[in-house]
Amino acid sequence: MSKPKSENARNILNWAEDDRPREKLELKGKSALSDAELIALLIGSGTFDMSAVDVGKVIMGLGYNNINELAKLDVKDLTKIKGIGVAKATTIVAALELGRRRSDTIPDQKRKITSSEAVYREMKQYLLDKPNEEFWILLLNRANFVIRALQVSVGGIAGTAVDIKLIFKLAIDHLASSLILVHNHPSGQLEPSHADVLLTTQIKQAGHLLDMPVLDHMIFTDEGFYSFTDSGEM
Incomplete structure (x- = not known):
């Protein structure tokens, strides 16, 4: 049949x-x-x-x-x-x-961070489409070339705990000269919370004491970003 x-x-x-x-x-x-x-x-x-x-x-x-x-x-x-x-x-x-x-950058080529847009492009490969909030640090050498990006913590959809001591231990272990803080907001909300502002201040002060400048704190979303430095808050 x-x-x-x-x-x-x-x-x-x-x-x-x-x-x-x-x-x-x-x-x-x-x-x-x-x-x-x-x-x-x-x-x-x-x-x-x-x-x-x-x-x-x-x-x-x-x-x-x-x-x-x-x-x-x-x-x-x-x-x-x-x-x-x-x-x-x-x-x-x-x-x-x-x-x-997949990174937007050319493999095996050193990437220099010259703007918040460059930070956003660098972090897309790590934070795009993430359903939970994550906190990362982007480590740079003295010429602002990327050493590497490291995940510090993973939380829920509305927040994640951050250990400031761990941030600077990782930075020192990798011989970084400066660092940039990055965390995502899965909700797409670009404005920093009060907790975001307070944490930024604490980490910046700790970096000053350790001669490890914190150059920026970025809030990452799939649609765009908020830069503390661009907003005059660093």
Whole structure:
């Protein structure tokens, strides 16, 4: 007995060659594929009544058709979709995490921090799409080139505890000459809280005593940033 026409149409082997994601990538390049088609390549197969691309569209819909929103989801969120088990969900999460970690800068090239915009670009690879509040320090040498960024603490959606002694221990251990404080606000709120202002003052004073200048404190959000230095508060 032959398969119903509709089921045959769903079979990826029956698609025109340039409509199949894998073949389309080979023929036209990766930029020719939609987000849903790229996800289809990750999951490999669809369900009985949906092609892999159709499932990819459902997955994109879960992230409001926005890759940045999709990257905020976890395995548990993705497995709610029909046809997405733990293996496929972890593949998607891993791929999105790799994309998040990709730096805008050229690999193996020293990056000099000359502005708050440069700090924001540097920290995107660490803080973009994070659902919880995290506190980081960006360590610089005397010429303001990046030594490295280090995570100090991870908290909840509304705050994280910070140990000032740990901040300066890390800075001294890595022979930093100065540092920049960075923490994210998952809510997108750019204005510093009273606690943010107080903590900045305490860390700045400690840095002065240790001859370890604190050059800025940045509040990071996916849409933009707030710089204490730009606002005249340092």
